[in-house]
Amino acid sequence: MIVREWLFLTIAACDAAEPWQLGFQDAATPMMQGIIDLHHDIFFFLILILVFVLRILVRALWHFHYQKNPIPQRIVHGTTIEILRTIFPSIIPMFIAIPSFALLYSMDEVVVDPAITIKAIGHQWYRTYEYSDYNSSDEQSLTFDSYTIPEDDLELGQSRLLEVDNRVVVPAKTHLRIIVTSADVLHSWAVPSSGVKCDAVPGRLNQISISVQREGVYYGQCSEICGTNHAFTRAPGNIGRLLSPLWLSRTTRGATHPRSKLLQRAAGAVGSQGARQ
Amino acid sequence: MADEIVLKTAPADFRFPTTNQTRHCFTRYIEFHRCLAAKGEESNECARFAKYYRSLCPGEWIEKWNEQRENGTFPGPL
Numbered sequence: 001m002i003v004r005e006w007l008f009l010t011i012a013a014c015d016a017a018e019p020w021q022l023g024f025q026d027a028a029t030p031m032m033q034g035i036i037d038l039h040h041d042i043f044f045f046l047i048l049i050l051v052f053v054l055r056i057l058v059r060a061l062w063h064f065h066y067q068k069n070p071i072p073q074r075i076v077h078g079t080t081i082e083i084l085r086t087i088f089p090s091i092i093p094m095f096i097a098i099p100s101f102a103l104l105y106s107m108d109e110v111v112v113d114p115a116i117t118i119k120a121i122g123h124q125w126y127r128t129y130e131y132s133d134y135n136s137s138d139e140q141s142l143t144f145d146s147y148t149i150p151e152d153d154l155e156l157g158q159s160r161l162l163e164v165d166n167r168v169v170v171p172a173k174t175h176l177r178i179i180v181t182s183a184d185v186l187h188s189w190a191v192p193s194s195g196v197k198c199d200a201v202p203g204r205l206n207q208i209s210i211s212v213q214r215e216g217v218y219y220g221q222c223s224e225i226c227g228t229n230h231a232f233t234r235a236p237g238n239i240g241r242l243l244s245p246l247w248l249s250r251t252t253r254g255a256t257h258p259r260s261k262l263l264q265r266a267a268g269a270v271g272s273q274g275a276r277q
Numbered sequence: 278m279a280d281e282i283v284l285k286t287a288p289a290d291f292r293f294p295t296t297n298q299t300r301h302c303f304t305r306y307i308e309f310h311r312c313l314a315a316k317g318e319e320s321n322e323c324a325r326f327a328k329y330y331r332s333l334c335p336g337e338w339i340e341k342w343n344e345q346r347e348n349g350t351f352p353g354p355l
Contacts, residue, residue: 110294115284117332133286135331138339174284179298181335198296205298205333 015193016162016219025193028218029210032195034103041099045092114177114209118168122180122187122200122222125229129168148232161232162219172215180206187233188223197223287329298333305330306342307353314355 014026027033063069119130126148132141149163170176180189182200190197198208212218222233293301309326316322331339345351 110289113288114286117286119335121335121337130336132331132336133284133328135328138331138336138343141331141336143336171284177286177289179333179335183337203299205302205335206296207298208296 015216016159017192017221027195028193028212028214028216029195030213031107031210032193034106035195038099038103042096045096049092110209112175114175116171116174117177117179118170119179119181120168120189120200122182122184122189122226122233124184124227125222125233127189127233128183129166159219162221167217170212172212175209175211178208178210180208185226186224187226189220190223191218191220193218193220196220199224287332302330302334302338303353305333306339307355310346310355 014021015028016025024032024036024039027036064072116131117133119132121128121130127146128143129146130141130143135141144166146164146166146168148161149158149165151160154160154163178189178196178198180198180200181204182202184202186202187200188197189200194210194212196208196210198206200206222230224230226233287301287305290301292304305326309323309330312323312326342351346355
């Protein structure tokens, strides 16, 4: 629960790959926050074990010197230490397993029906997005293609190889169902900030549920080798511009306005407005 | 905002609880056409199924299936 929301406007979240980045991008969904927390839990035990093993190793090497220790001891067995070194390594994975399974099963749980379905279709080497919830016939989907902006066309401030001409626009704090598929070869749709990575398999519809908790522009890249321009394909083509109240007010006015004007404007015009806003 | 905007889409179907929703989309499409065959073209009750399959299935798949239906080669139990 964020108490002072205005404070967060002054902090820029890391929602795109940074050069020489070591840690995760900032979480935008509860799923990603769970993944980060699990990572911290496991890392604690990891460091414990690492330090312990290194200490034993260095100590053994250091003291195994013909002058310091001319008569090395020959130890064949020791019951107590054998019991201890069996029990403790069995308990540690249990401490790791508890948060891990909790996260794993909670990720699969579908608690609430999704509010909106977006289809992300991978092509070589761009993405197509379809919003079809408000169609009144088979042909009326809001569909658009999303190409990575080539370096020559970038404006000042835009990220190289991350920006896209038409971004996916999605409402914040809403349960989304994203259906990922492909029209030709394997691709993968990944947005690290949202903790999402889903393979796009031709002939198969993969569903992922997310609920993005904060507004912003999120970047991602194609995560399955798909040909020559795989490195230049942006997976989500930015989940951009999660505008919760605006979306709700402009999206639908009954069946006669199945396509939101805001959506079209945001999807088409974002490229000219520059980078993360 | 004069009217409350309601976001609605195909609900999560317990028959298809896993990530693979291919059969979900296919089943909704078939349900719609069976509903049309049973209740007639003008019925409003089938509109619900239509919305579901349109939400879930990519446009290309729907076009292909519509063509197959017209040709009589649709591989499903219509």
